[in-house]
Amino acid sequence: SQQGEEDPQALSIQEGENATMNCSYKxxxxxxxxxxxxxxxxxxxxxxxxxxxxxxxxxxxxxTLDTSKKSSSLLITASRAADTASYFCASITGGGNKLTFGTGTQLKVEL
Amino acid sequence: EPEVTQTPSHQVTQMGQEVILRCVPISNHLYFYWYRQILGQKVEFLVSFYNNEISEKSEIFDDQFSVERPDGSNFTLKIRSTKLEDSAMYFCASGTSGGGEQFFGPGTRLTVL
Structure with a gap:
């Protein structure tokens, strides 16, 4: 997998629910x-x-970050319709300062 | 709240033409970046700039691309001879420290016909 892959690719939830997105890196x-x-x-x-x-x-x-599994998760609690967006993880590696982006999760929060 | 600004918001050009995309980073930031996002794809790093020189660049950033900080406020990306595949959203970003949080501008949508 590429540096920064996320799942799910798309997530649809109801307002008030929690949303969890995961990111793995190499x-x-x-x-x-x-x-x-x-x-x-x-x-x-x-x-x-x-x-x-x-x-x-x-x-x-x-x-959260688990370096042993090379993964991170983003939890949004009590989601709102305004949270509807794409969410990307991005990493900084080595001595550089460039961001390497993941593929993103499209979150839709419905009323 | 200070923000990164970019002009124009949308640029349409003919293949082979030169384009200059402009950015005004946040005033006390020292690190400057250009990224691009082809429709439906990942955001890709192009180049980083610090202390008046390029500090890192990607394979995408070939001889057709150049960056300049002509004065104390502007940061520009020039594409010398545009290709169809240069069509993308171009984002400028700035930060106070290398490897830290980056603040992105709203982007310039470049369409090459």
Whole structure:
């Protein structure tokens, strides 16, 4: 698999439910970041988790990182219709500073 | 809240023409980036720029591409002779530290006919 593959590719839930998205990567990372992209718009940074961290919270977002399994998950609790967007994981590896993006999960939150 | 801005929002050009995409990064940021996203595909890294020089570039960023920071505020991406496959959304981003959070602009949609 490529650096940064996400599943599911698409997720449809009802407002108020939790949404979980997963990301797997191949090479060791310095940090892993999650971004949101509303249709046809720019990317918005959500949260960054470093390779020596296991869990991080920000508001309704919870991110976990398992470096032994080379995977991360993003949990959005109590989802809202406004959370409808595409969510991407992106990693920083080695001594560089470029982001390598995953394939993304399209989340649809229905009323 | 400061934000990255990009102009134009949409550029249509003929194959073989030169285009310049413009970005104004957040003012106290030191690291600058260009990415692109072909419709329906992943966001791909093109180039990073720090201390007035390219710090990293991808295989996509060949001799047809160049970047410049002509003054203290603008950051431009030039494509010398556009190809049909250059059609994509181009995103500029900036950050305060290498390898940290990056702030993205709204993108320029480039259509090559």
């Amino acid at each position: 090479t060791s990372i310095n940090n892993l970041q999650w971004y949101r992209q509303n249709s046809g718009r720019g990317l918005v940074h959500l949260i960054l988790i470093r390779s020596n961290e296991r869990e991080k919270h920000s508001g309704r977002l919870r991110v």
